[in-house]
Amino acid sequence: MKRFLLCGVLLALLAGCGTAGEQLPEExxxxxxxLxxxxxxASAMAAYAEITKDLTFTLDVEEEDATGISLSITPEAARNVAGRENLFSIGYxxxxASAEAWGDQWSDIKSRGRLFAxxxxxxxxxxxxxTGGDVVLWTVDGETHxxxxxxxxxxxxxxxxxxxxxxxxxLWDAAFxxxxxxxxxxxxxxxARQLNEAVAENVRHVPDWVSWKPLDFQANGASVFDAYYGEPENFCAGLGFRLLVDDPYGEMANSWQAGAGLGEPDADGYYGYGGEASIQKNEDGDWTCDGLATGGSAVTLPLSGSGEEAPLSELVDAFFLTEGFSHDWLLPNYILDHPAEDMTALPALLDDRTDAEARELCAVLGRCLRDADYWDWAPExxxxxxxxxxxxxxx
Structure with missing residues (x-):
């Protein structure tokens, strides 16, 4: 089993950070x-814009004791990055200040707080x-200010x-x-179960200074609800968690309250939390997910068109390679959205299938027509x- 764990990879100590109690850098x-x-x-805005222009940069975080983490920021994790330099003139x-002021701030071990670079x-x-001082340092176009x-x-x-x-x-992106x-x-x-456990372990190991880190975070079950067995093989699962926060309306709970909210706690004071994960293989051939969605997830299908625009033959092929939501509802919907002139080709496509397969597809189409009236078709x-x-x- 391979699992990406924050405690083992992302939270590696920064090389060259020094030791606890380190004084002012030599230079x-x-x-x-x-200026x-x-x-x-204007100069600081230019520095921020240059650093973040491709939403790909490094953010080092050093604690007061000189330990820390180095985060490789990518576009996927840079949700609140682009254009924030425009706030510099109105928000601050x-x-x-001077190099001496920065040096004094840096050397005040007890007060300087956490360094972000x-x-x-x-x-x-x-x-x-x-975090413990107001002096800021930046270098842009070879000039330091x-x-x-x-x-x-x-x-x-x-x-x-x-x-x-x-x-x-x-850190949220890395955890999930x-x-x-x-x-x-x-x-x-x-x-899905292993990913559920790994996500929970990651959340438990984020640094204590992270505002959304709960007091405890435990996996609470996973269930697969959609699967595609063709290429690219992928599936969707619901991942459930239990979390403990100090105040359901406080800063710690803000991120967890998004969407449907936390609801009511159980007898142990834990709140339920969960979502849908789309799970597929990465470039290394290992299973991974792209975070949690609040709903509406479905497997990725190799169709040449979107949904009902895909050829009927592709939809029929995909039907027999799926299980769950796409098999029981999504693909039959796409098929029934086709006009009468397209559907005349369906019997010939069924001729290429076994009798059991033909019965399976037709039974699902019949059930969809009996359960809803979205289409121009009736069972007759x-x-x-x-x-x-x-x-x-x-x-």
Whole structure:
């Protein structure tokens, strides 16, 4: 079994972070040229825009004891990144600072708090700030600048709040999308169970400073509801969890309340949480998922058109390679959405199938027509089009 675990991979200690109690770095870059408040804002905006222009960059987080994590931010995890430099001029107040001020902030081990450092892929453009101080350092176009940056609105966090939010989004993405299961495993229920457990373990191992980290997070069962056995092989499963928070309406619970909310706690004070996961193999051939959806998930089908626009022959082939939601409802819907001139080809397609397979497809089509009236078809008109197969609609 292969599983991506935050505690073993993502939360590796930063190389070169130093040791607890490390003092001021030997060299603090001197400011290239002092800038005014407005010029500082424009320069910092340029640095942030350069770092995030492709939504691919590194975000290092260093704790007070010099341990930390290095996050590789990708477009998939950069939900609240693009264009945030436009808030610099309205959300923060910028005043000139100096290399000495940054050095004093850095050397104050007890007060400087957590360091966030964004770095562009070229390693040249950076932006750094601390949770326990207002001095910010950045380098752009070969020039280094410093500023004292505070929130324009009372009670709001400084620039470190923005960077922490980016880090927390990346950690959420890694926790829910990072787990993998050995591609040799063929039991879909077992794969879903292992992913369920791995996600829970990942959430339990995110750093304590992450605002959405619950007091406890446990897997609470997984169930496969849709499967496609062709290529690319993939399936969907519901993943359930139990979580414990300090306050269902507090900061810790905010991310978990999204969607349907947490509902009522059980007798042990745990809240239910879950969603639907689309599970497929990655480039390494291992099973992985792309996070949780609140609903509407279905397997990926190799159709040349979208839904009802796909040729009838492709829909019939896919029907016999699926199980669950797509087999019982989605594909029959697509088939019944085809006009009469297309459906005249269905008997010939059934001729290529075994009698048991023909009965299976016709029975599902008949059940759909009896359960809903979305289509131009009625059981009687479809039976006429199916010819000798029409009797199978009642199978």
């Amino acid at each position: 603090v870059p001197e400011e290239t040229e002092p 005014s408040g407005e010029e500082l804002t 107040q910028w005043e000139p 964004m770095t562009a892929p070229d390693g040249e453009t950076t932006l750094q700030c601390c 410093y500023a004292c940056v505070t929130a324009a609105a009372e009670g709001e966090s400084g620039l470190s709040g923005l960077l922490q939010g980016i880090a927390e989004d990346a 999308c990072g787990p993998t299961v050995d591609g040799a495993e063929t039991d879909y229920e077992e794969i 008109t479809l039976a006429e089009t199916l010819g000798s197969y029409g009797a199978y609609l009642d199978a």
